[in-house]
Amino acid sequence: MSIEVRGIWKHFGDFTALRDVSLHVEPGELLALLGPSGSGKTTLLRLIAGLERPDAGAISFDGEDATERSVRDRRVGFVFQHYALFRHMTVFENVAFGLRVQPRAQRPAEERIRARVHELLDLVQLEGLARRMPTQLSGGQRQRVALARALAVQPRVLLLDEPFGALDARVRRELRRWLRKLHDELGITSLFVTHDQEEALELADRVVVVNEGRIEQVGAPDEVYRRPATPFVFGFLGEANWLATTVDGRKARVGFRPDDLEISLGPLDGHAFAARVRRVQSLGARAKLELVSAVGALVQADVPAERVRMLALSPGAEVFAAPREMRVFFDDASA
Amino acid sequence: MASNRNSVLPGFGLTLGFSILYLSLLVLIPLSVLFFRSASLPLEDFAAAVLSPRALAAYELSFGASLAAAALNAVFGLLLAWVLTRYRFPGRDVVDAFVDLPFALPTAVAGITLTTLLAKNGWLGQILEPLGIQAAYTPLGVTLALTFIGLPFVVRTVQPVLEDLESEAEEAAASLGAGRLQTFLRVLFPALWPALVTGSALAFARALGEYGSVVFISGNMPLRTEIVPLLIVTKLEQYDYAGATAIATVMLVASFALLLAINALQAVGRKRLAGAGAAP
Amino acid sequence: MTTAALNEIQSHPSGSVRAGLQDPPLVRAALVALALGFAALFLLLPLAAVFAEAFSGGLSVYWNAIRDPIAAKAIELTLIVAAVSVPANAIFGVAAAWAIARFEFRGKSLLVTLIDLPFAVSPVISGLIFVLLFGAQGVFGLWLVAHGVKIIFAVPGIVLATTFITFPFMARELIPLMQEQGSEEEEAAISLGASGWQMFRRVTLPNIRLGLLYGVVLLNARAMGEFGAVSVVSGHIRGLTNTVPLHVEILYNEYQSAAAFAVASLLALLALVTLVAKRALEWRIRQETRA
Numbered sequence: 001m002s003i004e005v006r007g008i009w010k011h012f013g014d015f016t017a018l019r020d021v022s023l024h025v026e027p028g029e030l031l032a033l034l035g036p037s038g039s040g041k042t043t044l045l046r047l048i049a050g051l052e053r054p055d056a057g058a059i060s061f062d063g064e065d066a067t068e069r070s071v072r073d074r075r076v077g078f079v080f081q082h083y084a085l086f087r088h089m090t091v092f093e094n095v096a097f098g099l100r101v102q103p104r105a106q107r108p109a110e111e112r113i114r115a116r117v118h119e120l121l122d123l124v125q126l127e128g129l130a131r132r133m134p135t136q137l138s139g140g141q142r143q144r145v146a147l148a149r150a151l152a153v154q155p156r157v158l159l160l161d162e163p164f165g166a167l168d169a170r171v172r173r174e175l176r177r178w179l180r181k182l183h184d185e186l187g188i189t190s191l192f193v194t195h196d197q198e199e200a201l202e203l204a205d206r207v208v209v210v211n212e213g214r215i216e217q218v219g220a221p222d223e224v225y226r227r228p229a230t231p232f233v234f235g236f237l238g239e240a241n242w243l244a245t246t247v248d249g250r251k252a253r254v255g256f257r258p259d260d261l262e263i264s265l266g267p268l269d270g271h272a273f274a275a276r277v278r279r280v281q282s283l284g285a286r287a288k289l290e291l292v293s294a295v296g297a298l299v300q301a302d303v304p305a306e307r308v309r310m311l312a313l314s315p316g317a318e319v320f321a322a323p324r325e326m327r328v329f330f331d332d333a334s335a
Numbered sequence: 336m337a338s339n340r341n342s343v344l345p346g347f348g349l350t351l352g353f354s355i356l357y358l359s360l361l362v363l364i365p366l367s368v369l370f371f372r373s374a375s376l377p378l379e380d381f382a383a384a385v386l387s388p389r390a391l392a393a394y395e396l397s398f399g400a401s402l403a404a405a406a407l408n409a410v411f412g413l414l415l416a417w418v419l420t421r422y423r424f425p426g427r428d429v430v431d432a433f434v435d436l437p438f439a440l441p442t443a444v445a446g447i448t449l450t451t452l453l454a455k456n457g458w459l460g461q462i463l464e465p466l467g468i469q470a471a472y473t474p475l476g477v478t479l480a481l482t483f484i485g486l487p488f489v490v491r492t493v494q495p496v497l498e499d500l501e502s503e504a505e506e507a508a509a510s511l512g513a514g515r516l517q518t519f520l521r522v523l524f525p526a527l528w529p530a531l532v533t534g535s536a537l538a539f540a541r542a543l544g545e546y547g548s549v550v551f552i553s554g555n556m557p558l559r560t561e562i563v564p565l566l567i568v569t570k571l572e573q574y575d576y577a578g579a580t581a582i583a584t585v586m587l588v589a590s591f592a593l594l595l596a597i598n599a600l601q602a603v604g605r606k607r608l609a610g611a612g613a614a615p
Numbered sequence: 616m617t618t619a620a621l622n623e624i625q626s627h628p629s630g631s632v633r634a635g636l637q638d639p640p641l642v643r644a645a646l647v648a649l650a651l652g653f654a655a656l657f658l659l660l661p662l663a664a665v666f667a668e669a670f671s672g673g674l675s676v677y678w679n680a681i682r683d684p685i686a687a688k689a690i691e692l693t694l695i696v697a698a699v700s701v702p703a704n705a706i707f708g709v710a711a712a713w714a715i716a717r718f719e720f721r722g723k724s725l726l727v728t729l730i731d732l733p734f735a736v737s738p739v740i741s742g743l744i745f746v747l748l749f750g751a752q753g754v755f756g757l758w759l760v761a762h763g764v765k766i767i768f769a770v771p772g773i774v775l776a777t778t779f780i781t782f783p784f785m786a787r788e789l790i791p792l793m794q795e796q797g798s799e800e801e802e803a804a805i806s807l808g809a810s811g812w813q814m815f816r817r818v819t820l821p822n823i824r825l826g827l828l829y830g831v832v833l834l835n836a837r838a839m840g841e842f843g844a845v846s847v848v849s850g851h852i853r854g855l856t857n858t859v860p861l862h863v864e865i866l867y868n869e870y871q872s873a874a875a876f877a878v879a880s881l882l883a884l885l886a887l888v889t890l891v892a893k894r895a896l897e898w899r900i901r902q903e904t905r906a
Binding site for chain 3: 498
């Protein structure tokens with residue numbers, strides 16, 4: 001199912017959460033809403049779900065206007081950040097809930113419900129935990145129950161609000177891969193909110209970068225990482241070094257990543273600049289260098305430890321640094 | 336934690352409408368009738384009822400005894416809360432449960448029991464009489480009954496604050512050389528006194544309006560041991576509706592003022608706790 | 616959290632007990648003795664006295680007092696009053712808590728303060744206002760007499776006064792509980808297609824059931840034990856408009872001390888049951904919020 005968001009505005013009292021936001025979601029794609037806290041990404045997700053109403057703008061599903069439709073009628077599967085499992089029901093009853101509250105005419109028979117619940121529990125690899133209460137589950141298990149519950153009613157779109165935010169790093173990485181596999185199997189249009197750029201880049205078909213209520217860029221992970229449209233996107237998606245410069249008489253900022261820096265003792269081709277090493281930090285296979293440029297700008301470099309050894313780099317050493325890739329952002333171009 | 340949104344959850348209109356309707360019918364309209372009746376009284380009648388010697392004596396007794404009871408409860412309530420929170424002793428849980436007895440026991444039962452205990456031949460009266468202390472049918476008896484009634488208020492208000500106090504602050508004081516009494520006065524008491532004052536104010540407010548537990552032990556002699564609630568009842572029985580309404584209005588205004596003061600106190604207490612909790 | 620983990624937490628002394636251990640043992644013993652003495656004097660003694668006096672005339676006097684038909688009528692009336700006022704205030708409490716805990720609106724804090732009003736009103740005044748409304752000289756007095764409807768000095772008046780007195784209990788219990796639980800589960804239920812009533816029945820009610828039970832216990836204890844307000848509106852008509860507390864008063868004033876205390880002992884037993892139920896529910900609620 002495709003989703004069309006057009007010209008959405010949302011205010012909470014004096015605070016504007018979303019400004020004139022428009023977005024098109026392709027059927028079956030896994031889309032990440034990426035941005036810092038307070039950027040409006042969760043608000044956008046909840047608006048699509050119908051858990052909030054926009055102050056202006058329209059939302060349509062498969063071309064049909066859904067702006068006025070209640071969340072019940074939108075057939076979206078929403079997975080809350082803290083899972084919102086029904087604490088007084090077993091895992092089984094949680095997953096069966098959406099099926100059991102359907103109006104009598106549509107409600108499947110109890111055996112069919114039972115079969116479907118077990119099918120879903122198998123899908124999320126929680127078979128055997130059907131009788132447990134939510135308080136007896138780990139965070140990762142609760143997450144999967146929340147997912148199974150949302151999938152039970154065969155939603156047209158799956159919306160996940162910071163699905164892995166409350167979990168520890170190892171569980172997070174495992175579940176990330178698992179979610180991608182699940183999405184590929186089921187093919188449901190899915191949107192998830194995250195503030196973790198690594199997660200967005202690893203998981204999504206396309207990434208929507210949100211900042212201060214506006215969409216800064218929409219594109220495939222590679223595109224937003226390598227060809228960021230704005231300085232914000234560049235800085236948010238990875239570590240960034242900035243140098244101020246003038247290009248053709250126009251003031252500009254040049255951004256390049258620490259791991260894109262070539263370091264050498266002798267002059268280099270390309271846009272090389274001279275710098276002095278201020279600090280060397282070895283971190284196993286890689287090393288972090290703090291460089292100070294001729295104009296006094298601090299530059300971070302991330303190089304293989306091998307390189308540091310080869311050049312015998314230490315504090316005080318004079319080097320040349322050249323970014324292999326960089327982005328120029330003109331100051332007057334920011335809109 | 337909680338996120339409260341207006342748009343999605345159902346039932347707002349229904350529940351708010353019903354609540355306001357029920358509130359108005361049961362509480363607001365009956366209370367306002369009192370004020371309207373009072374307002375319709377000629378000023379001299381109002382003043383005569385409210386300022387009569389009998390009324391003044393009643394105010395003095397009610398106010399004085401409630402204040403004394405609240406003070407007693409402040410001291411012993413703090414003591415009880417302290418002992419229950421900080422020390423372990425056999426029967427602690429039972430005593431803790433019993434603190435709520437004055438809440439749970441009907442006031443009439445409390446009234447006749449305290450009277451029987453403090454009467455000349457009662458268990459306590461027998462001890463007090465040879466000492467020349469008469470408790471039944473005197474202001475002292477009234478004060479003791481009001482102390483019983485107010486006991487849970489101080490204890491239950493101070494207990495949570497005591498429980499939440501970080502022991503590290505005291506340990507730090509001890510490591511800096513402070514004695515236990517100094518630590519109590521300089522570290523603990525400043526954190527406790529808002530809750531103590533709030534609890535005492537609650538006990539005071541409750542005692543002011545108390546009827547059932549006091550009406551038996553006071554003896555109800557006009558100008559001497561008549562509390563304000565009883566004065567109102569007496570006037571009603573004499574069909575002096577005007578007098579009863581007037582005095583009731585005075586009492587109600589005082590109670591509302593007290594309620595506002597207590598709310599303000601509780602807000603202050605909450606702010607202090609929040610500030611203390613925010614410290615690293 | 617597993618019960619095993621809970622037990623582990625409970626066996627380690629809490630911060631306040633650790634702090635208490637800093638006090639010298641002699642001070643501790645003295646304070647405990649003083650506190651227990653106060654508690655014994657003001658709490659235990661009265662309770663013991665009720666039962667001592669109740670049986671002071673022997674078992675037969677006790678038995679007769681309790682089985683007296685007038686006493687039975689009083690018990691019946693008390694039960695009726697509770698049966699009406701408890702559900703009424705419980706329903707109100709749930710409705711008000713839903714509106715207040717789940718929505719933002721102007722005047723919310725005013726509403727909360729207004730709900731607390733009956734707490735600030737003396738029981739006698741709580742009865743007086745209904746006399747002023749429905750008594751013979753009251754606002755509706757003439758209308759009621761003309762239609763032969765008796766509210767004051769009859770059962771409806773007692774019910775009204777009692778309901779007024781116990782008005783805030785359930786709301787005050789449920790509002791903080793529902794605020795703490797948050798609205799996410801209910802939002803989830805709606806997003807899964809539940810109707811309003813389905814959400815309420817399947818998600819909200821189970822989550823608040825302990826708070827509801829606790830509120831009912833408090834409501835019931837207060838409704839059955841109310842004296843001052845009922846005294847004003849009842850008219851003290853023996854066998855008709857006397858609740859159990861009023862019946863106790865009558866017996867006492869007639870110097871039937873043992874009988875009075877015998878009936879009072881029933882109320883004392885109710886108080887003890889209330890204390891136990893209150894304790895048990897508090898413990899369960901604490902357990903649930905910890906998990």
